[in-house]
Amino acid sequence: MTPIRIALIGTGTVGGGLLRVLARNQEEIMRRAGRGIVVARIGARDVVKARRAVGPVSGPDLPIDDDLHAVATDPSIEIVVELIGGIVDARRLVLAAIGAGKHVVTANKALLALHGNEIFAAAQARGVMVAFEAAVAGGIPIIKALREGLTANRVEWIAGIINGTSNFILSSMRDSGASFASALAEAQALGYAESDPTFDIEGTDAAHKLSILSAIAFGIPMQFERAYTEGISQLTADDIRYAEELGYRIKLLGISRRVEVGESNEEGRAVGIELRVHPTLIPARRLLANVEGVMNAILVKGDAVGPTLYYGAGAGAEPTASAVVADLVDVTRLHTADPEHRVPHLAFQPDALSSTPILPIAEVRTAYYLRLRVADQPGVLADITRILADGGISIGAMLQKEPEAGTSATDIIMLTHGTIEKRVDAAIVRIEALATALSAVTRIRVEDLA
């Protein structure tokens, strides 16, 4: 059988990795797919630069073009691989490829989080596939696991370390006691963080990926705009140390959970979906707490299977290319099959997506780590615990430090039991108004993940 012809758009890190993996493992891939996969042409904004990048792997004869639209709609091409990144051009190219009847493989999480609903609808209407294993957690086959491996399950929740940059920074802060700023500088020096690291450290990248995962897990449309997002840039070395003392580690987690909310009626209780990215204390003995450096891991709780965890490299040229090739093989197998033989893009049949609402963060129930600096004088703790009790918030653990020599101020750290976030917010306002409160309250969510 003749090899399937693909067009690669974008020859950056992942594009280069893809060419290398396809070249190096072509025999292994062919033995599995039963058909060769050939990059027949390349689209790149800067042809000279692209030639320099891919030449050593692909040789001088592979056509490289800066007319990206022509590449995306080339009649001789069966699959378009979009690795150009960004949103506006990527969206236009992917929709053009779909319109021309091409299958699409993409690693672009921002594109899917923002325009996935439109893109999947277009693909559905045109009868083509859009595959995106590489968009979440790099080389870990988490899309396949959630979409096909766990079909028996009502997914209860997912919790994932899905941004390697922030996990590296948090690991490094814990290992060395470094501040956020110096751990970030280290990550930048090592190439794990970009010069503008905002997307990674403020949780946006993780929220993109979480939006995709929650759509697949719960059969809902992509709803990135409703995700709650809080990054790690405000975390201090003290918080990380105190968390350790209490038996916890702090990880930037993407959490999505199906919860029953409100009163029951005849149809049972209403259901909402939590969709939130934030620093989270988790028990130090959990496997997820021991995922270090730039690695990713996603914990999925299904009602039949219980907890399952998927771990691996969440970024990097060849790990991401590994996911792109897995998609290419899947598409190669099924591109001539009837659409009914294919797995739906978002795991659920397009007519079976549900409109379950995303829960506002104020309505989320979780536990909290609260830290504040107080004057070391009688009655302080009584005032604080009274405010919490008034709010119906109960305390599970507490840590109070001796004042350092020469000061009369100290840190109080509390772990609450599960409570609704708006109650904690209200209590924090009252605590911060106390005359003995010398700092704002640091509030970090706590999850048991049992």
Next chain:
Amino acid sequence: MTPIRIALIGTGTVGGGLLRVLARNQEEIMRRAGRGIVVARIGARDVVKARRAVGPVSGPDLPIDDDLHAVATDPSIEIVVELIGGIVDARRLVLAAIGAGKHVVTANKALLALHGNEIFAAAQARGVMVAFEAAVAGGIPIIKALREGLTANRVEWIAGIINGTSNFILSSMRDSGASFASALAEAQALGYAESDPTFDIEGTDAAHKLSILSAIAFGIPMQFERAYTEGISQLTADDIRYAEELGYRIKLLGISRRVEVGESNEEGRAVGIELRVHPTLIPARRLLANVEGVMNAILVKGDAVGPTLYYGAGAGAEPTASAVVADLVDVTRLHTADPEHRVPHLAFQPDALSSTPILPIAEVRTAYYLRLRVADQPGVLADITRILADGGISIGAMLQKEPEAGTSATDIIMLTHGTIEKRVDAAIVRIEALATALSAVTRIRVEDLA
């Protein structure tokens, strides 16, 4: 579309779990599969017992038959789910179902390890699918991950905790310092070990699963009969404690690795596959070392993706049923598709399986933990280290204990660097012949898994 009709043969733990999961999550499964999945008839050796077991879930009208062959070949049935266990009857029924043009889903690892090559060839010839996600590591979608998620990769090795019973016993020995016998008794009391636990504790069950995994990872036929198998029944509380002191944990691992062996010639060096199940020291900080109790986890090293790990429940009614349902949905999607659209049973196209030989254990290169009891007198250590040096075996770490009060004997523990097993065997013979050696040498393999 009318629901797909399946026959369930066997109504034990997993069969019961399957009926419960299909009943409870039918809407969720239908939303994904686009088609209902209905158990249309049941085969069981003891109809009265089966009726009692399934009645509460399936109602009194579901036909239950003890003519298993008739159930397996029923013309109205599209998929046969074999959950009866055992080898002889299961093989006959699965081959009969295939002969009658049915697709088969099975959780039977022993059947596949012993007769998989025959069964897959029959299925191939008849154009039907045999799906077996539930045969390895229960609910963890490891078959799908290896077969489809990592298609880009040349797999370098896999190392897995794939027997929950032995992992429970080892966790319990470590936590409580218990002996093997008392940890086994505890596992039996909790229902985690059978009254005859031989298959689990002696590594046979793990070797069945490893044979399946290695076939998929390396594109080789099932070769259970060539697997090296050593169980955990000889491990002592001392070994577990000494391993901890050295920064290691002992796990029963199934390890399969592709290695270059022998001299290079024009076609490069010859390749062999290691296929071995045995207690293994691994560094305590590895995620795999922190997989506790009855949980399973498989670490896979691919050349592109690097290490990935898959964790979850390796047994139990609903976790295993979760994998069976995932297979049912896959088969439901693809049963009317051309065979070329389907994923090959063993990941590689049937005509692309390789004949890479399994390496005898004597030729395997790994590191070793060696423990022996010696007389506490001058020159003992010199004699032992001389024997090791003569064998070309170098020592990475050593632990020698003070003799206990009133004795003149002590334990010496050594960790070697990587060496060929037959050299270690030869050295052990010489060490045990020393007059100062007061015990046989305990030898446990050590893997870094970096």
